[in-house]
Amino acid sequence: MTVLSEPIETVDLETRLLIVDDDPGIRELTAAFLVDHGYVVDVAEDAAAMRAALVQQAYALIVLDVMMPGEDGLSVLRSLDRATAPPVIILSVIGEEVDRIVGLEMGADDYIAKPANPRELLARIRSVLRRNQPRPETIASAPVAASASWVRPYLRFAGWRLDPLGRQLFDPDDVIINLSDGEFRLLIVLVEHARRVLTRDFLLDQSRGANAEHFDRAIDVQISRLRRKLQRSDGRGGDDLVRTVRNEGYMFTADVERR
Structure with missing residues (x-):
């Protein structure tokens, strides 16, 4: 797992995100964009790295790619305990509506088509985080x-x-x-x-x-x-x-x- 920012023990959990994507270019660019907008961001290249990160750190939200080699994103989502896991935004290939439907059935909180516009992803993240705050x-x-x-x-x-x-x-x-x-x-x-x-x-x-x-x-x-x-x-x-x-x-x- 690559960490794009130094761990800060006192950081508000609402600002710490985990980006899971097997494409290093997308992973790093997305994380850098979110860091520029005030979030603390960790990245993981696959399911194993994601699980290791969840053991070490608490996250406010996970951005999870569907199409990954080995264990895919939907399989990872299925394995999460939705009672305790953070909210999940899944990324699916444009036109693959079945991924979005299955993702919702498994408990995903939102979905966005790839390639994702960074500003749209930022808006979706903010929206999900707001919805998870007490009213x-x-x-x-x-x-x-x-x-x-x-x-x-x-x-x-x-x-x-x-x-x-x-x-x-x-x-x-x-x-x-x-x-x-x-x-x-x-x-x-x-x-x-x-x-x-x-x-x-x-x-x-x-x-x-x-x-x-x-x-x-x-x-x-x-x-x-x-x-x-x-x-x-x-x-x-x-x-x-x-x-x-x-x-x-x-x-x-x-x-x-x-x-």
């Missing part, structure tokens, strides 16, 4: 106990409990359900707009940002994954909570309380 309006709306101590807010629906700040979902039996970052953001959008029909474009804009490339299959894939995660042992949940509205989009059907 100020959620913090501001948290209830305050009589003792003036802060009380953690939850969004509750149909026996489920969603923690926007801790980024956790608890099922009716109080078991934590692991969600990818993309699934979590999509669920937040659905829950905060409960009982309303939401178009695919709206869901894409709200959960992935205005810079996200729009194609309907991306949201359909995420909805399918989310429904499986919301399925209870008795068979209820999933399709009941997220309803398909033909020719329009999706609706979250449960009543939601913030408490």
Whole structure:
């Protein structure tokens, strides 16, 4: 692994990135561009180097190339523990839409076509990092106990409990359900707009940002994954909570309380 900047123990984790690409030219140029824009950047040439870097350092985000010799990017993505791994932006060859869809199914947080425009990649990175920060309006709306101590807010629906700040979902039996970052953001959008029909474009804009490339299959894939995660042992949940509205989009059907 080549390190483009000296490790700084006190660096804010939100600024440390890992670029994984087998092409040394792309790897170094991309990293240099991001360093110029204030990030601390490490690079890895393959899956083995990436895993070694993750053992040694915590990262705010990984930029991961799909087409690499040996173990490819999708295989690497599949092996990550999405409950603890940093957000991942995958790079796929222009026109290879299947890579993007499969990447989303495996929990990628965004995707960009290669060759990537550095400024577009920078915008995508900033967007993903912003989406992973606690929402100020959620913090501001948290209830305050009589003792003036802060009380953690939850969004509750149909026996489920969603923690926007801790980024956790608890099922009716109080078991934590692991969600990818993309699934979590999509669920937040659905829950905060409960009982309303939401178009695919709206869901894409709200959960992935205005810079996200729009194609309907991306949201359909995420909805399918989310429904499986919301399925209870008795068979209820999933399709009941997220309803398909033909020719329009999706609706979250449960009543939601913030408490």
